[in-house]
Amino acid sequence: MSKTTKSSFNKLLAYAKPYKGKLYFVAFWAIFLAIITAIRPFLLNFTIDNYLVESKKETNIIQAYFESFMQYFFSGNDNSSNLQILVIIMFIALVLEAMAQFFFTYLANWLGQDIIKDLRDKLYKHINSFKMKYFDVEPVGKLVTRAVSDIESIASIFSQGLFMIVSDLLKMIIVIVFMLVVNWKITAVVLSIMPIILIATRIFNRKMKVAFKEVRNEVSNLNTFIQERLTGMKIVQLFNREKIELEKFEVINEKHNKAWLKNILYNSIFFPIADIISNISIGLVVYFGALWIINGDTETTIGQLIAFNMYITMLYNPLRQIADKFNVMQMGIVAADRVFEILDTEENVQDNGTIEATHFNGIIDLKDVRFSYIKKEEVLKGINLHVDSGETIAIVGSTGAGKSTIINLLNRFYEIDSGEILIDNQNIKNYTISSLRKRIAIVLQDVFLFSDSILNNITLHNEAISREDVIAAAQKIGVHDFIMTLPGGYDYNVKERGVMLSSGQRQLIAFLRAYVSNPSILILDEATSSIDTHSEELIQKATETITKGRTSIVIAHRLATIINASKIIVMDKGQIVEAGTHSELVLKPNGYYKKLYDSQFAVEV
Structure with a gap:
């Protein structure tokens, strides 16, 4: 032996x-x-x-x-x-x-x-x-x-x-x-x-x-x-x-x-x-x-x-x-x-935090953050970013620029190579992972739904969220009518990965799921990149409702969805190359954002 x-x-x-x-x-x-x-x-x-x-x-x-x-x-x-x-x-x-x-x-x-x-x-x-x-x-x-x-x-x-x-x-x-x-x-x-x-x-x-x-x-x-x-x-x-x-x-x-x-x-x-x-x-x-x-x-x-x-x-x-x-x-x-x-594999995120986050004001700071998925191949190259409480910022840039990576690091799905990430002036490593992620809600581009009812996909079997809470939230963000058109309404089984719904409908369910969790920080990661016009109108309304009064980060390719953001961060090759409001960035001659605007906005707006 x-x-x-x-x-x-x-x-x-x-x-x-x-x-x-x-x-x-x-x-x-x-x-x-x-x-x-x-x-x-x-x-x-x-x-x-x-x-x-x-x-x-x-x-x-x-x-x-x-x-x-x-x-x-x-x-x-x-x-x-x-x-x-x-x-x-x-x-x-x-x-x-x-x-x-x-x-x-x-x-x-x-x-x-x-x-x-x-x-x-x-x-x-x-x-x-x-x-x-x-x-x-x-x-x-x-x-x-x-x-x-x-x-x-x-x-x-x-x-x-x-x-x-x-x-x-x-x-x-x-x-x-x-x-x-x-x-x-x-x-x-x-x-x-x-x-x-x-x-x-x-x-x-x-x-x-x-x-x-x-x-x-x-x-x-x-x-x-x-x-x-x-x-x-x-x-x-x-x-x-x-x-x-x-x-x-x-x-x-x-x-x-x-x-x-x-x-x-x-x-x-x-x-x-x-x-x-x-x-x-x-x-x-x-x-x-x-x-x-x-x-x-x-x-x-x-x-x-x-x-x-x-x-x-x-x-x-x-x-x-x-x-x-x-x-x-x-x-x-x-x-x-x-x-x-x-x-015996030690690939888990070290949960050594002692602070239970019951609520965030939503002040976010990234200080000289560097990160690589593969050693010596940096994806983020010294990112410095400040987000005020209640502010809605947008992050744009080409594929591979590092936009979604920032979101992954904020939730501690990965550990940074160097630098600091702070929420409310506290290093995120000091928070317990469970309480940290509980205060942050993410709506992804590729929405994952379980083979279960719409209600359970929204609450994720959280007993603290009642059916009445879900219905009230759905009515508030304009999703209730769409759900009631489905056979069985909130009890409709969406089957594996939500195949019984369109991509836009799945996205609406994801918005509702994020909203009922009552997060302090909301992240929308390419949430409107692959939906039809009708769904986009519903999502625009939902976005306005759920981002109100809370710190929000919106990652988007469709620039029409982020014109009204408090600040737009432009990234390229792992670095922030521009930052400002839409009206400021669009006036920069030969600017990165201006080029995106000319190629996309000129047609859409």
């Missing part, structure tokens, strides 16, 4: 600590199951040798005590009655074995599900705390695989792997003890061939670990590809990429298929070998046992040979199953390695 595997396994065991009670019950039933399983052949041996076949045999001390006890217990009964009692006892032992198997399996699976529930909660919480930079480079399909299928594989470590292996090992140990008690010579014959199966098991486990790792990687690649293509199906069909994407999928699917075939090959080789060795053991026991009986060996009996046939099955079946369960363990450990790789 590698250091990484040991580390992951130890981390998993730590998740079982809160469930010690269940763990002890699992251990109890595992021990009880191992003992009761080995008793049945022992009873069968006694029954055959004492009531079915007349045999003269030498007994060891343990057998002598057992037989003395049984003879005392059965004294006064005829053989027929004793035989019936023994059959009933064996039946009771069988029922107890079934009961023990039920409790052991049920509790082991229950414990496994409790552990992965806690682990999945922690993983989801950890992913939620990541910087946006992490999601820029990590495929969504990979994270989905980690949070769903990999976690389920980890559950199998406890439900089908670890506890089952421990139970099988206990069975094997107790079976060997019973075998030694019954007949040490026959036991020696059985054990003489066991090194072969142990070596085969060891080789098999090593091969399977590599195979399972390859399988999990291919599953992740498959999930990533499918998730991306389903999300971007419109682009696939729009650009007639169906055939090309199918060919790519077939390549990935073929790799997944080959990975599983390798897994199947190893199983197909190992399990027949295990069966052959088990049958050889039975053959050797029958041969040598019969030979000894024929030669007058009084230590060996017919009952023992029949019992040893059962013991061999009990010994080799768990050994065979252990190999199978080691497969489950290997797959679970590989999955655990991948999950803990994410849990």
